[in-house]
Amino acid sequence: MADDGLGLRERKxxxxxLKVWRTAVDLFLExxxxxxxxxxxxEAAEVSKMTVFNYFGTKEDLLMGPMEEHVEDLARAIxxxxxxxxxxxxxxxxxxxxxxxxxxxxxxSEQGNELALIQLIxxxxxxxxxxxxxxxxxxxxxxxxxxxxxGDALLSAVAASQLSGVVSALMNENHRRIxxxxxxxxxxxxxxERAERAFALVxxxxxxxxxxx
Numbered sequence: 733m734a735d736d737g738l739g740l741r742e743r744k745x746x747x748x749x750l751k752v753w754r755t756a757v758d759l760f761l762e763x764x765x766x767x768x769x770x771x772x773x774x775e776a777a778e779v780s781k782m783t784v785f786n787y788f789g790t791k792e793d794l795l796m797g798p799m800e801e802h803v804e805d806l807a808r809a810i811x812x813x814x815x816x817x818x819x820x821x822x823x824x825x826x827x828x829x830x831x832x833x834x835x836x837x838x839x840x841s842e843q844g845n846e847l848a849l850i851q852l853i854x855x856x857x858x859x860x861x862x863x864x865x866x867x868x869x870x871x872x873x874x875x876x877x878x879x880x881x882x883g884d885a886l887l888s889a890v891a892a893s894q895l896s897g898v899v900s901a902l903m904n905e906n907h908r909r910i911x912x913x914x915x916x917x918x919x920x921x922x923x924x925e926r927a928e929r930a931f932a933l934v935x936x937x938x939x940x941x942x943x944x945x
Contacts, residue, residue, distance in 0.1 A: 749787040752777045756794040761848050765795065765856045795849070796862055802837045803866050806896055807873035810942075819878060819942040823895045824931040827902060831923045838899075839906035840920050847907055871896045882942050891938055898930050 755777040759768045770791055774781040788794045806823060813822035830838040836846045853859040871892050878888035905926060909919045 745787075748779065748783070752779060752784055752787055753794060753798060757845065757849065760795055760852060761845065765791075765852060765859060770794075792858060792862060795853075796859060799837075800866060803870045804873045805837065806870050806892070806899065807877045810874055810895075811877045813944060815944050817944055818935075818939060819891055819895060820931055820935045820938050823899065824927065827899060827927050827931075828924060831920065831927065834920065837903070838923070839903040839910070840916065840923060847910060850907065867896065867900070878942050881944075887941060891941055894934050894938065898934055902927055902930055 756773045770784055771781050774784045788797055809822045809826035810819050834840045853863050874892035875889045878891055879885045882888055906919055
């Protein structure tokens with residue numbers, strides 16, 4: 733019974749955090765990040781201001797926190813790849829899974845607000861700086877994984893930079909097409925072919941690097 737009670741409490745906490753986050757996102761998109769206070773978010777979500785800070789340490793965390801779960805996606809994909817698989821193989825497989833799942837991190841979510849969120853982040857200096865920091869941290873994490881395995885810090889940094897760049901370029905291309913008016917289904921249908929072409933280009937230079945023995 734105690735375990736069931738703990739499970740219920742945890743579910744309620746997650747539901748509350750999700751409600752607060754969604755409320756914050758709606759307000760930020762409607763009014764702008766700098767124009768919305770934590771007190772306003774708490775009131776709209778029908779919780780106390782203290783409750784908001786219990787789940788999210790800062791106002792920036794309210795928007796960016798859940799997205800940061802993807803910071804180490806690149807490193808994780810490389811680290812968990814099977815024997816015989818190269819770093820390129822691992823990251824390509826990760827991207828293809830994200831495309832199949834319409835994952836927001838690859839720009840193909842059907843929720844409809846991820847593009848508006850990205851635009852909000854890009855035009856808000858504090859959020860844009862934090863997004864840039866994510867990119868750097870993700871690349872550094874991938875570099876560490878590759879360096880630990882190969883012992884070559886220089887080539888590991890080069891490989892991580894190229895692989896991170898491919899993922900970013902594919903996401904940006906999906907966003908560009910949707911913003912230009914293409915239907916999401918149409919963009920998704922072509923995403924696999926674009927990913928294969930992009931990784932084929934990188935693979936010409938990285939195919940023999942970090943192949944797991």
